[in-house]
Amino acid sequence: MLIDYNSPCVRNGVLFADYLSRCKGALGRGDEFIEVMKERFQRVIYDHDLHPIAPKLRHIQEVDSAHDTYALLQVCDVLLGATLNGILKCHKGKRMAHKNAVTAGMQKVLELPSLMKAYWQSQVRIAQREYASNISMEDYRRATHFKYRLWFWRPK
Amino acid sequence: MGLYLHHFLILISFHKFHRDSPLPYVYNYATSTMIIYLDESYDWQGTYFLLGALFVVEDHDVLLDTFNSIKREEKFEVLPSGHLRELKYAQIKYPKYERAAIKAIQAFKAHDCYFRAVIVPQAQFDLSHFGRSYESERSSAPEHTRSSLRC
Numbered sequence: 314m315l316i317d318y319n320s321p322c323v324r325n326g327v328l329f330a331d332y333l334s335r336c337k338g339a340l341g342r343g344d345e346f347i348e349v350m351k352e353r354f355q356r357v358i359y360d361h362d363l364h365p366i367a368p369k370l371r372h373i374q375e376v377d378s379a380h381d382t383y384a385l386l387q388v389c390d391v392l393l394g395a396t397l398n399g400i401l402k403c404h405k406g407k408r409m410a411h412k413n414a415v416t417a418g419m420q421k422v423l424e425l426p427s428l429m430k431a432y433w434q435s436q437v438r439i440a441q442r443e444y445a446s447n448i449s450m451e452d453y454r455r456a457t458h459f460k461y462r463l464w465f466w467r468p469k
Numbered sequence: 470m471g472l473y474l475h476h477f478l479i480l481i482s483f484h485k486f487h488r489d490s491p492l493p494y495v496y497n498y499a500t501s502t503m504i505i506y507l508d509e510s511y512d513w514q515g516t517y518f519l520l521g522a523l524f525v526v527e528d529h530d531v532l533l534d535t536f537n538s539i540k541r542e543e544k545f546e547v548l549p550s551g552h553l554r555e556l557k558y559a560q561i562k563y564p565k566y567e568r569a570a571i572k573a574i575q576a577f578k579a580h581d582c583y584f585r586a587v588i589v590p591q592a593q594f595d596l597s598h599f600g601r602s603y604e605s606e607r608s609s610a611p612e613h614t615r616s617s618l619r620c
Binding site (some may be wrong): 314315316319320323324325326327328329330331361368378379380381382383384385386387388389390391392393394396397398400401403408411412414415418419422424430432451455459460461462464465466467468 | 506521563574583
């Protein structure tokens with residue numbers, strides 16, 4: 314859902330996932346995330362003339378965000394943390410002052426009208442329409458809230 | 470004969486260096502198209518579980534250099550591993566971390582990249598597979614995975 318709906322026309326992409334230490338099994342069985350993602354995105358598909366189509370992702374790897382090479386995972390972490398802080402309606406005391414400032418800064422810099430569920434749920438249909446119409450990356454870049462989008466998932 | 474032996478010894482030492490090399494595998498960005506970073510987050514009150522992805526469309530290395538420069542500007546210390554200290558949202562407790570985070574968001578805005586997050590109510594599934602915050606990594610042994618959600 315997260316990858317497929319938001320990467321129109323992408324082929325041969327690369328996915329780096331944070332090393333999810335808490336998902337590792339005690340006996341080394343661990344999380345099957347990489348295997349599931351490979352099965353989902355690296356399968357070779359053939360077109361009508363039996364020509365192979367490049368997979369959406371050609372490389373999937375768990376990486377350590379502490380490594381400078383993968384430091385952009387930290388940007389993802391900041392955006393995600395600021396988002397979580399913004400959507401939670403709990404009391405936020407003085408200890409949260411700097412985090413609250415980052416959340417407010419994110420809203421201001423990215424010109425987000427709201428982080429509330431009601432607002433983003435009204436935007437879901439736009440995303441679904443884009444996906445259904447096989448939108449090109451050029452059009453996707455011009456779409457509403459291209460820079461930042463939230464999807465409040467709800468079971469059908 | 471001595472020359473052959475010399476070549477053989479070089480070959481052995483080369484093989485040993487690569488086998489014992491502590492360097493991680495680093496992907497060659499130059500040959501790839503889009504690069505996606507995937508992370509997750511959740512609150513311990515049990516409200517939401519978030520999966521976030523940063524999609525870097527072009528100029529990945531420019532954004533990466535910009536971000537590392539921001540950390541150097543804000544005097545993030547260099548750890549014994551040789552890497553700069555991490556900027557984690559959970560650890561934003563001082564002004565310099567706040568400044569670095571805001572600058573990182575500005576850099577994100579300026580570059581050809583975008584962010585998406587899926588927000589799932591934690592009531593929809595059992596987070597105990599991730600273990601508790603006070604448990605060590607070894608004691609949390611998940612029987613199931615939530616991998617399908619991340620697709």
